[in-house]
Amino acid sequence: MEGPRVEIAPFRTVADFVSDANFTSPAVGDSARWYNRVKQNLLYYQTNYFIIFAFITVCYSAMNLQKYLTGMFILSLLLGAISFRDRTQYGPAPALAIGIGAGLMGHGPAIFYTLCSFVIPVVFTFVHASLRARNMKNKMNSAVETLRVVPTPMGHLIECVEGKSSWVRSLSIEGKTK
Numbered sequence: 615m616e617g618p619r620v621e622i623a624p625f626r627t628v629a630d631f632v633s634d635a636n637f638t639s640p641a642v643g644d645s646a647r648w649y650n651r652v653k654q655n656l657l658y659y660q661t662n663y664f665i666i667f668a669f670i671t672v673c674y675s676a677m678n679l680q681k682y683l684t685g686m687f688i689l690s691l692l693l694g695a696i697s698f699r700d701r702t703q704y705g706p707a708p709a710l711a712i713g714i715g716a717g718l719m720g721h722g723p724a725i726f727y728t729l730c731s732f733v734i735p736v737v738f739t740f741v742h743a744s745l746r747a748r749n750m751k752n753k754m755n756s757a758v759e760t761l762r763v764v765p766t767p768m769g770h771l772i773e774c775v776e777g778k779s780s781w782v783r784s785l786s787i788e789g790k791t792k
Contacts, residue, residue: 623766625661636747648744653772654753655743660768663742667735674731685728688716 640648656663675682695708716725765773 620765620767620770623660623768625665626659631659631662636749637745638747640744651748652740652743654748655746656768656772657766659743660766663739666738670735670738671731674734678727681724681727682731684721685724688712688721688725689728
């Protein structure tokens with residue numbers, strides 16, 4: 615089965631991303647407007663967000679590579695145990711054993727360190743997307759880009775989160791029939 619085609623969105627200038635930006639508090643009382651602002655900013659600045667995510671993750675991992683790699687290894691084992699749990703009768707026992715074992719061996723800080731290397735860029739992205747008010751140029755470019763036939767990676771991710779992706783639904787249907 616062939617996956618969906620994607621097109622990488624253009625990189626937005628630093629001036630457009632930060633210095634020329636109008637940062638205002640989101641309409642917290644109106645969740646639909648807030649969601650729309652975040653969604654449009656995620657789509658418009660997705661390449662900038664990806665570069666910032668990669669930069670922060672690399673810098674964070676370079677500060678203490680051993681702790682980062684240890685945390686990645688343990689988190690990979692945990693995710694493997696969780697996916698293994700879904701295919702066997704053992705239930706949550708393998709994931710719990712790995713998690714408790716890693717904690718007892720003193721690797722809790724490594725796991726926390728690695729999780730922070732991913733959570734910090736995600737929080738930064740959400741805060742920027744929430745506070746960045748869109749100007750007329752952003753709105754016009756977004757309108758033009760929505761006419762694009764080939765969607766972007768962030769477009770696919772948002773579709774998956776919203777449950778609208780036909781590709782994800784086809785994968786879940788195939789998984790249920792096997």
